[in-house]
């Protein structure tokens with residue numbers, strides 16, 4: 586099976602890189618700056634458990650030319666959600682009709698959008714539960730535990746066999762909407778992490794930040810219940826318990842829950858990466874989805890709406906260094 590990673594950044598270079606290290610046929614399609622880095626240093630991958638693999642530049646086939654999609658049987662789509670439409674245009678233009686697309690993106694709507702934009706093509710939803718940090722010099726590091734989950738089917742079964750028990754192993758699911766909503770509830774931490782300006786571990790250690798996330802999750806869970814959507818358990822705890830766990834006192838949360846999740850010091854959320862790179866964030870596809878769900882139900886989502894506003898302000902140069910007490914006051918009053 587020939588794989589192309591479209592949008593090779595943190596997730597694409599890690600997942601595609603691990604599969605390359607296993608001898609799979611992977612071509613990376615991405616931006617010139619990432620291509621220059623990989624062509625200079627190769628790929629140097631590692632994870633929180635001490636696993637590592639290095640590939641010289643000639644083993645990591647990287648191009649900035651989307652025409653390379655023509656050879657792929659499967660395209661792993663790893664652009665941010667804002668880039669899905671443009672990526673679909675490139676897939677339609679260059680890829681074979683039979684080439685399947687697997688979305689490894691956060692948010693609940695990417696696979697459906699791809700199905701609308703690429704009629705007749707097999708599109709599978711996927712979900713990455715772990716953090717990948719780009720450390721520079723061709724290094725990408727998986728900083729938290731977990732397995733990628735992909736919609737079940739013949740193609741994903743083949744990918745699962747190919748990925749084996751590697752750090753980029755796959756599990757399959759027959760209920761991806763529940764998985765994607767379960768992940769979105771967890772991703773409500775992304776905005777708080779980005780607004781804190783702190784690494785994930787340091788941010789999660791402070792109850793003030795966790796209270797804001799817990800409030801955003803409680804609001805989302807209430808709306809999901811009303812909409813008849815049951816989010817799946819994606820991390821260590823069922824979605825319904827997450828706000829309770831996050832609101833726990835520091836001594837309990839830090840000693841038990843944070844340690845069990847194996848978050849390492851390098852990890853930060855993909856939204857913090859967007860702030861650091863000066864790019865627009867995925868806020869409309871995360872907290873913004875909760876606001877949109879509230880509107881569909883004729884309700885309001887004041888906590889998530891406020892967080893969306895703060896992220897939009899930060900994207901335009903506003904504050905990205907909120908202290909926990911300041912953020913809690915600003916969002917929760």
Ligand SMILES: NC(=O)C1=CN([C@@H]2O[C@H](COP(=O)(O)OP(=O)(O)OC[C@H]3O[C@@H](n4cnc5c(N)ncnc54)[C@H](OP(=O)(O)O)[C@@H]3O)[C@@H](O)[C@H]2O)C=CC1
Nearest residue numbers: 592594595596615616663664665668690691713716717855
């Ligand atoms: N990073 C993480 O730890 C996690 C990320 N995710 C999710 O995974 C998805 C990917 O995130 P991540 O890997 O962090 O993102 P990155 O920004 O690191 O990587 C995406 C790359 O794709 C490039 N790109 C965008 N459009 C195209 C295109 N049409 N052709 C070629 N290259 C393109 C981007 O360039 P440019 O910036 O110039 O647009 C960027 O270099 C997101 O939905 C994210 O939320 C999920 C779990 C964890």
Ligand SMILES: CC(C)(CO)C(=O)C(=O)O
Nearest residue numbers: 714715716853854855856
């Ligand atoms: C893994 C997690 C939840 C946090 O890093 C994430 O999805 C992200 O950064 O977007």
